[in-house]
Structures are given as structure tokens and as C-alpha cells.
Amino acid sequence: MHTIPLTPDLLRGALEWERTAHGLLPHRLPARARAQCADPQLAMVESQPSGVRLVLRTRATAIELDTLPTKRVYAGAPPRPDGVYDLLVDGRPAGSGSVAGGNTLTIDMTTGSVEHRPGEPGTVRFSGLPDTLKVVEIWLPHNETTELIALRADAPVAAVPDRGLKVWLHHGSSISHGSDAASPTTTWPALAASLGGVELINLGLGGSALLDPFTARTLRDTPADLISLKLGINVVNADLMRLRAFGPAVHGFLDTIRDGHPDTPLLVVSPILCPAHEDTPGPSLPDFSAVSEGRLRFVPAGDPAERASGKLTLAVIREELDRIVRERSAEDPHLHYLDGRELYGEADFGELPLPDGLHPDAAAHRRMGERFAALAFGPGGAFADGAA
Incomplete structure (x- = not known):
């Protein structure tokens, strides 16, 4: 086996590498952004x-x-379950694997305490690949921080030159991050990117799509041909702001992105259906009653009457996002809006309910990916002229 140097030209989808004591840690937010927020949730999910x-x-x-x-x-x-590594050969699924062991991050959701315990590295191995010149992709676990230590192969390896595909930069919540998807290539953004024939950079950040200025600047500074933003659910989950702050924050977020991408197709996607918060404000609180059986649910803790004082619900957020995009698009013809319920709506909830009250399951991820590809990359879609 040849030992292959791990170099940035072999990696796609990360914005930065960090050299650690063990190897290389991919980051999805640059160091300057990470330095502006001490939230441990953000630190965990961006890595x-x-x-x-x-x-x-x-x-x-x-x-x-x-x-x-x-x-x-x-x-x-x-x-x-252990995180999943997906293997693609010339764009087609060719296997999957996992790495046991490793570090552990023990989280007590009742107290908020976190304990980190070091562990040992492991190896994922793929064999029986065709003895032909091919493009091999190893997708890292979407929900498991992963330091890369060593790469080996039984033949020489080279970086893949630019294939001329458009780059799609997407930002969203845990649903965009992957939540309960089965594997890294079956999150809804990964599926949509495959169907749309584009290169994905996924800045879906679980619990952290909060209109942060450092995230807007990251989107502004990242080269991309197509950009989408799925906004709303985390602002309600966290009970982060009222209507008075939300509208200007969305405007500021879009203004910052437009500073770096003035003419790039930019699609704003409102929240998918989530009955718990359609008309009830946040915050979302965990229900631990069945956690010992491996089931956790989230319940709304707000009062619908608080909408009168400006507390946000998903229905309010959709109306506001629609209004903002309609008004701005008069001077920004490349700005578009998609109602998230076209990806997952009432009929889908009846067939594929949200297991924990917030997150779609693996089957719903597939459905959302297929629908987004059709709606965004298909005829008349916001990205119809931007895909390869």
C-alpha cells in the first residue's frame, strides 16, 4: 500500500483545515468566524x-x-450508531463503512454539562474496486467530527482537476446539516447536488442558522456559482429574536452576501412544515420521558398569544421572508424565494411524520432532495441556468 500525503487539493466541501496533534481537521467555518462565537454547539457542528x-x-x-x-x-x-463513510466510484455508490472507537463527547442535556474523553483512531477500508482509472470519493460522516490521520492505496493517487461543475453553496439548520439522514451522501443537500450536477459546499449548521454576521461574511467570501439559504427554524427553536429584529437581520444577512456575490442566483428557502411551531413560538425544549429507550422529542414551550408581542412562529417567518424577497427582487432579479413546505408539507407529514417533532427521517431527506433538485435546478427554477 502507498501512503498518500493528505493535502488540501484532495478535499472538497471544507473551507479550512486545522493541523492537530493527530492529523488534519476539516472545518466548515473559517477561524475568523469561529473566533467570534464561543457557543460550544456551533464549535461542534461546524467541525x-x-x-x-x-x-x-x-x-x-x-x-x-x-x-x-x-x-x-x-x-x-x-x-x-457510528458515523458512516460513503464511497462513490465515478459518481455511483460503491460501499460504505464506519470507524469504531475514537474520542467521546458525553453530553448531559438535563444539565448542559459536556465531558470529553480521548480515544484511539481507527481505519475504514474499501476493497474490491475496479482496476480502472476512476474518480473515487470518500464522503466523511456528516454528523461526526473527523480528524484525518493517514490515507493509503494500492496504486498511485492524484487530485482530480476541475471538472467544470458549478459550485452550490448552501446554508441552513440541522435539517440541512443532515439531522436523521442515513449517510453523508443521502442528506437532502447532497442528494439535490448529485441530481443537479453541481459541487456542494454545505454550511448547514445544526442549531446554528441564526443569521449570524460571521456566517454571512463566510458566505460572502466563499466562491460560488449558486447560493441558497434555508432560514427560520433555528430562530424559533432558540427563541432568539422578535419580529422587529428578524426582518432587518435578514436584510443585513442578504446585504452582506450581495457584497461578495452581487449577481449570483440566490435562493431563500423558508422552513419546511413543523406542526409544533407553525403557530406556536419557541423555544423548543427536549422531552426526556423516553430517552432511555433511545427516543427524544422536542416540544414547543411558547404561548401562541405571544405572537401579538412579536414572538416568531414559522407561519410568521414564511410571510416575512416572502415579503422581503418580493420587495428586494424588484432591484435584484437574481434573488428568489421557495416556500419550504414545497419540500415537505402537510401530506408529507401525514406519510412521513417528524420522528422527534423537528427533524425529517431518512426517507423524508430523500424526498426533499429530489424535490429541491426539481424545483431549483429544473425548468423555471432559481438555478435552472446555473447547473452544468
């Missing part, structure tokens, strides 16, 4: 490599990747 993959050109029939994962453990709950 989880949703959409990040190694892309190689090789004749290798066997490839090994040593990594040090950081697993999340929730106090009182059964162990979570």
Missing part, C-alpha cells in the same frame, strides 16, 4: 464534516483511511 469528501483519481482497488472520530454520547440514552 462535523457534512458534505466534506476526499476526491481522488486512481486505479487503486483498495483504499484505507485512518481517522480519529469524536462520537457524541447522550447521558441516559443508548449509544448512537
